[in-house]
Amino acid sequence: ELDLNHERIGKIENLENLTQLERLCLRQNLxxxxxxLHNVSLQELDLYDNVITKIENLEELVNLTILDLSFNRISRIENLDVLTNLNKLFLVQNKISKIENLSKLTKLTMLELGSNRIRKIENLQSLVNLTSLYLGKNKIDKIENLNVFKNLTILSLQSNRIVRMENLENLINLDQLYLSHNGIEKIEGLEKLTKLTILDVAANRIKKIENVNHISTLEEFWCNDNQISNWDDLHHLVPLKKLNTIYLERNIIWMSSDDPEKINPMYRKKIMLVLPWIKQIDATFCR
Known part of the structure; x- marks a missing residue:
């Protein structure tokens, strides 16, 4: 194992004698x-936060299981075909505009492509072993092409341009769904997602709490910063006896009638009356 973080290194060199090297970490360099990189034994390569512009020269690293190229200047996913043992791939905060050239990485369980310039969910059909898919902070406007992901447990699509909850019906093992900071107007399309424990639809345009009362496993419901105006909506959550955390702040029901910037003095009490088993309302634990 070799860690050379934050050392102002400008070039990868002089590693050929480290024939047993399994983990190489060169974070925050230049x-x-x-x-x-001729170290066939390498299993983990971390080049997070450098100034790399191209994915290349990895063909000898056939035993690599973890590759982190986040926070670089990469504009294209390419030259990864030989890394068939790759289990986790991190490409956060680059300049990638298209999901492509991943079809050979069938052992991948985690794919992190957050904070890029991706407009479409595509070309992932062969990655049937994915359990975590992170696509937050992109330019995606439609949930699509996810039908093969029966093993997926975490799907993150926050901070995109999505307006509709759709095409989720095959994600039968999904545990966590993150859709905050989009343009969604209605909670829907969750009929088959009966194993969800976390649902995050905060900061959308949702006017009503609906279509979640069948998710008996739900533990956390994040619905703050929406447009919920009717207290009766809370009754829709009564069947969810495992629910312990709810975020509803800055909805219309949260606002004081005198000043929309201030909290309604009855807000917490009203939630507790309908859902007395709740342990946390917004960021505050219940007594």
């Missing part, structure tokens, strides 16, 4: 190019 590396511009992936090169001189």
């Amino acid at each position: 590396i511009e190019k992936i090169e001189n």
